[in-house]
Amino acid sequence: MIDDEILEKYQMTVGIECHVQLSTTTKLFSGADNDARDKSPNSVVSPIDYALPGMLPVLNYKAIELAIRAGKALNSEIARVSRFDRKHYFYPDLPKGYQTTQMYQPIILAGSINIPLEDGGSIDVRINHAHLEEDAGKLTHHGDHSLVDLNRAGTPLIEIVSEPDIHSAAEAKAYATELYRLMTYAGVTNGDLYHGNMRFDVNISAALIGAGKLGIRSEVKNLNSFRSVERAADFEFRRQVALLEAGEMVVQETRGWDEASQTTTSQRSKEDAQDYRYMPDADIPPIVLSDDEIGKIQNSMPALPPFYRQQWQGFGLDVTVVNALLLSQSIAQLLQRVYEKSDNNTARRVGLWLSIISGDQGDVDGNLGDTNIKVTDNQFIGLSKMVEGGELNSTAAKEVLLEMLTSDKDPHVIAVEKNLIQVSDESAIALIVDEVISDPICAKAVADFKDGNEKVIGFLVGQVMKKSQGKANPELAQKLIRERIK
Amino acid sequence: MTISDIQQKIKDSSARAVIENALKLADEKSEYHALLSLTAERALRRADDIDSGKIVGKLAGVPFVVKDNFLAFGAPTTAASKMLEDFNAPLQATAVEKLEAEGAICIGKSNLDAFAHGGSTENSAFRPTKNAVDRTKVAGGSSGGSAVITALDVVPFALGSDTGGSIRQPASFNGVVGVKPTYGAVSRYGVVAMASSTDTIGVFTQNIADAEVVMDIMAGQDERDMTTLPDFFEIQNDLKPNQKIGLISDFMTDDVDGDVREKINKYADKLRQNGHIIEEVKLPMAEYALAMYYIIVPAEICSNLARYDGIRYGLRAENAINLAEVYGKTRDEGFVTENKRRIMIGSFVLSSGFFDAYYLKAQKARTLLINEFNKLFTSYDVLIGPVTPTTAFGLGENTSDPIKMYLGDIMTVPTSLAGLPAISVPAGMDKTGLPVGVQLIGPMKSDAKLLSLAKSLEDK
Numbered sequence: 001m002i003d004d005e006i007l008e009k010y011q012m013t014v015g016i017e018c019h020v021q022l023s024t025t026t027k028l029f030s031g032a033d034n035d036a037r038d039k040s041p042n043s044v045v046s047p048i049d050y051a052l053p054g055m056l057p058v059l060n061y062k063a064i065e066l067a068i069r070a071g072k073a074l075n076s077e078i079a080r081v082s083r084f085d086r087k088h089y090f091y092p093d094l095p096k097g098y099q100t101t102q103m104y105q106p107i108i109l110a111g112s113i114n115i116p117l118e119d120g121g122s123i124d125v126r127i128n129h130a131h132l133e134e135d136a137g138k139l140t141h142h143g144d145h146s147l148v149d150l151n152r153a154g155t156p157l158i159e160i161v162s163e164p165d166i167h168s169a170a171e172a173k174a175y176a177t178e179l180y181r182l183m184t185y186a187g188v189t190n191g192d193l194y195h196g197n198m199r200f201d202v203n204i205s206a207a208l209i210g211a212g213k214l215g216i217r218s219e220v221k222n223l224n225s226f227r228s229v230e231r232a233a234d235f236e237f238r239r240q241v242a243l244l245e246a247g248e249m250v251v252q253e254t255r256g257w258d259e260a261s262q263t264t265t266s267q268r269s270k271e272d273a274q275d276y277r278y279m280p281d282a283d284i285p286p287i288v289l290s291d292d293e294i295g296k297i298q299n300s301m302p303a304l305p306p307f308y309r310q311q312w313q314g315f316g317l318d319v320t321v322v323n324a325l326l327l328s329q330s331i332a333q334l335l336q337r338v339y340e341k342s343d344n345n346t347a348r349r350v351g352l353w354l355s356i357i358s359g360d361q362g363d364v365d366g367n368l369g370d371t372n373i374k375v376t377d378n379q380f381i382g383l384s385k386m387v388e389g390g391e392l393n394s395t396a397a398k399e400v401l402l403e404m405l406t407s408d409k410d411p412h413v414i415a416v417e418k419n420l421i422q423v424s425d426e427s428a429i430a431l432i433v434d435e436v437i438s439d440p441i442c443a444k445a446v447a448d449f450k451d452g453n454e455k456v457i458g459f460l461v462g463q464v465m466k467k468s469q470g471k472a473n474p475e476l477a478q479k480l481i482r483e484r485i486k
Numbered sequence: 487m488t489i490s491d492i493q494q495k496i497k498d499s500s501a502r503a504v505i506e507n508a509l510k511l512a513d514e515k516s517e518y519h520a521l522l523s524l525t526a527e528r529a530l531r532r533a534d535d536i537d538s539g540k541i542v543g544k545l546a547g548v549p550f551v552v553k554d555n556f557l558a559f560g561a562p563t564t565a566a567s568k569m570l571e572d573f574n575a576p577l578q579a580t581a582v583e584k585l586e587a588e589g590a591i592c593i594g595k596s597n598l599d600a601f602a603h604g605g606s607t608e609n610s611a612f613r614p615t616k617n618a619v620d621r622t623k624v625a626g627g628s629s630g631g632s633a634v635i636t637a638l639d640v641v642p643f644a645l646g647s648d649t650g651g652s653i654r655q656p657a658s659f660n661g662v663v664g665v666k667p668t669y670g671a672v673s674r675y676g677v678v679a680m681a682s683s684t685d686t687i688g689v690f691t692q693n694i695a696d697a698e699v700v701m702d703i704m705a706g707q708d709e710r711d712m713t714t715l716p717d718f719f720e721i722q723n724d725l726k727p728n729q730k731i732g733l734i735s736d737f738m739t740d741d742v743d744g745d746v747r748e749k750i751n752k753y754a755d756k757l758r759q760n761g762h763i764i765e766e767v768k769l770p771m772a773e774y775a776l777a778m779y780y781i782i783v784p785a786e787i788c789s790n791l792a793r794y795d796g797i798r799y800g801l802r803a804e805n806a807i808n809l810a811e812v813y814g815k816t817r818d819e820g821f822v823t824e825n826k827r828r829i830m831i832g833s834f835v836l837s838s839g840f841f842d843a844y845y846l847k848a849q850k851a852r853t854l855l856i857n858e859f860n861k862l863f864t865s866y867d868v869l870i871g872p873v874t875p876t877t878a879f880g881l882g883e884n885t886s887d888p889i890k891m892y893l894g895d896i897m898t899v900p901t902s903l904a905g906l907p908a909i910s911v912p913a914g915m916d917k918t919g920l921p922v923g924v925q926l927i928g929p930m931k932s933d934a935k936l937l938s939l940a941k942s943l944e945d946k
Contacts, residue, residue, distance in 0.1 A: 047577060051793040053570065054557050054579060054676040056711050086789050088836075090813050097792020148797065277836035279785055279845065282683035285712055 012237045015164035017201040028134045028156035029057035036151035049154040051095035063156040072298040073186035076111025084281040093137035103278045106131035126163040173230035181305045206240040216250040315348040337377040346384040383411040396420040424473045433480045436463045489696045501536040501547030508549040511640045519613045520634040524594040525560025546589030551644040554595040555678040565678045566610040567600040569820030579676025596631025600822040602680045609824045618660040623878035626656030633660040636690040643691045651898025653688045654910035658873035658923025669905030670715040673708030681786035684902040694941040718931045722938035729867040732767030737871035745916035753924045771855040779899040781848040788832030863929040873910045877920035907933040911940045
């Protein structure tokens with residue numbers, strides 16, 4: 001293992017290619033169902049996807065619309081003229097013997113996006129370009145034979161190619177995560193990472209700081225979670241630094257990520273690189289877009305994460321909490337509605353509640369997808385008002401919140417039903433306080449408090465809460481205890 | 487017999503009698519090897535449906551033949567290759583569907599150079615087709631079977647595909663009308679692709695009027711082929727008088743057979759007698775068209791043939807022990823020498839480091855050629871010239887010399903590269919009695935006008 005001291009002498013440089021599966025109903029060049037999830041093999045394959053003789057591609061204009069949306073989310077220019085090309089190689093999951101892609105004139109041109117980091121800072125990552133292309137099918141290997149499933153063949157993808165502007169594993173993860181937010185918000189993809197809706201190829205190199213040039217890179221392909229992007233970058237960096245420190249060369253190659261061992265392994269070196277014999281695809285006329293068409297689509301898009309970040313600045317929420325909330329568009333929209341109907345304090349409180357709920361519901365990767373929170377903005381605002389007005393303490397508020405997740409009842413109704421309304425009637429609490437002070441169990445605490453031990457007040461308040469079945473207003477209880485014992 | 491003769495016969499007897507007769511004729515002419523298969527059962531069933539009134543249409547009961555690179559029901563679609571010898575299409579080409587929708591009846595599938603690579607039909611993986619006029623001569627190609635079956639009067643029309651002359655040249659060699667429409671006029675859907683940027687779907691007929699009828703039915707936009715144009719084909723009843731016609735002098739040099747030139751000049755004289763103005767014009771880029779063509783087209787061929795890999799359909803080599811062998815052996819057994827030659831040329835010109843020097847340069851030259859045509863069409867309505875430098879050559883005469891074979895395409899490829907409509911019209915016989923064709927070339931979408939001009943001379 002390499003010490004951190006040695007690692008610090010090196011700079012990591014990372015560029016990421018991200019494949020985003022588009023949420024179109026049908027495939028990029030055929031009318032076949034684009035949702036292959038839970039479908040039996042080869043059941044959503046048209047003669048075009050199957051590459052029967054004489055079949056021709058028919059471009060799905062919905063994919064163009066989504067690319068135009070993606071371009072806006074990526075803060076990148078849309079090409080007024082773009083074209084499709086053919087990338088040739090033989091593999092059983094590639095029916096035509098070529099992948100239809102955009103080599104020479106991609107639809108999304110250069111741009112730059114700001115990536116918020118967990119430490120509160122941010123980096124700018126330039127986008128080189130992004131192009132439309134079709135996905136290949138899948139092979140499964142069974143001992144002495146392999147089977148081909150073409151369900152995924154022809155699924156539209158956007159490949160987003162970044163410049164090498166990323167310099168740590170945490171930045172790599174933050175970039176991947178922000179792409180996820182941008183692409184889901186823009187409605188470009190369903191963002192189902194488990195089913196490979198977004199896949200990352202991470203190019204990593206290491207060089208001595210101040211070397212003035214980049215090291216030889218390796219590419220770790222097909223990562224499908226933010227965490228694996230981070231870990232693969234970290235592992236590769238350490239592996240490369242170890243090689244360099246030992247006086248060896250890094251080999252330019254493609255590597256695979258092994259989730260079980262959390263390591264990368266060599267798949268093929270540059271020497272085996274294929275000549276893809278790119279050529280323009282004469283079956284598909286150029287895509288010509290006017291400013292009007294682009295504007296129409298981009299102007300009707302929903303708000304993107306940077307908008308919410310800017311809006312929520314005054315809430316006083318931690319960057320980590322904001323980023324976690326922003327993983328789900330529906331949560332972001334909900335919180336924004338709460339904010340628009342109330343104020344910073346309410347929004348802050350609701351934001352924290354939402355982060356608790358979504359933390360429970362999201363998977364390990366923070367992948368919320370289409371989070372199914374049915375609580376309305378008005379329920380949240382109502383709940384917040386009850387806390388603010390002293391009707392509910394924070395523990396009771398959480399209990400009401402849990403009930404709200406499965407019920408459309410007003411939070412006040414829930415609190416009453418559950419008998420959680422805080423007692424803020426001074427005389428009622430005073431009775432309980434007196435009871436506690438005279439209770440023999442509390443005699444020592446009362447004596448200690450009189451001797452100036454401030455800490456025991458917490459115990460005494462706890463006793464009041466217990467006797468009141470959690471309903472007493474703890475602040476009021478404390479005030480009365482102090483008055484009584486002095 | 488023309489389409490109207492056939493229609494009269496159907497009235498006098500029945501569609502079944504007409505189809506039975508066509509099938510019988512096809513059988514009698516089998517020694518020409520014009521057809522690879524008959525679709526008798528399906529054809530007779532459709533004939534009965536016409537006789538019972540179930541199917542109606544402009545061509546109800548009229549028999550036709552399709553080149554065997556069109557996906558069609560009733561027989562395998564082989565593209566005259568071992569690769570697809572047993573391939574039964576699950577759907578039909580748009581052109582076939584449109585004709586069937588008008589009641590036409592496909593009776594069989596015609597021979598071609600395998601995957602339409604060639605100019606003699608000798609590259610068929612099965613057997614060469616013989617010339618309709620002289621059985622020792624080639625049929626021409628690649629649509630040789632369709633030309634011969636039309637010339638033999640088995641059917642009034644047959645479909646072909648023309649990528650660099652594959653309709654016009656065999657039409658010329660067999661003395662029939664051959665139409666290569668504007669690129670995009672007729673849907674390519676369901677036709678085994680050769681070169682996507684120059685493939686066109688057209689027809690062979692015995693006279694111009696029939697070509698007009700068939701083109702009128704086939705032409706039009708198809709949502710399954712993005713390169714198709716909105717229907718612009720409209721049969722012309724009035725001929726534009728005093729047309730300005732350019733005789734392409736680059737096609738009338740000493741390299742061209744004297745008999746051929748004489749027939750072209752005679753055709754030009756006839757045009758002149760009809761009041762049109764004939765002038766000699768130059769098309770200097772034509773000299774480079776063959777070089778462009780044999781770079782661009784093989785590039786597209788190597789791409790379009792990549793799907794024949796033995797995985798999903800068609801031939802799969804039996805003795806392959808791993809994936810590389812499945813590919814290698816399947817493609818070795820499934821393709822003929824000319825297919826492999828073009829795949830290799832195409833792979834070479836597209837390979838990294840050579841793309842700019844060959845493919846890109848050829849595409850730039852292609853633009854210059856198109857510009858030259860466009861410029862000529864600002865002054866001329868039509869261009870004319872020969873279809874081929876010679877009349878039909880002997881079977882086996884050129885098979886060992888691919889360059890000589892390619893040179894035969896020199897006058898047909900320029901229009902293919904430019905996407906222009908061009909028709910081949912019978913213009914008499916050479917001294918040995920072999921047919922000579924004249925080529926009429928027009929600007930984009932002038933297909934119907936070309937036919938109308940040719941028809942005006944045909945009547946005289």
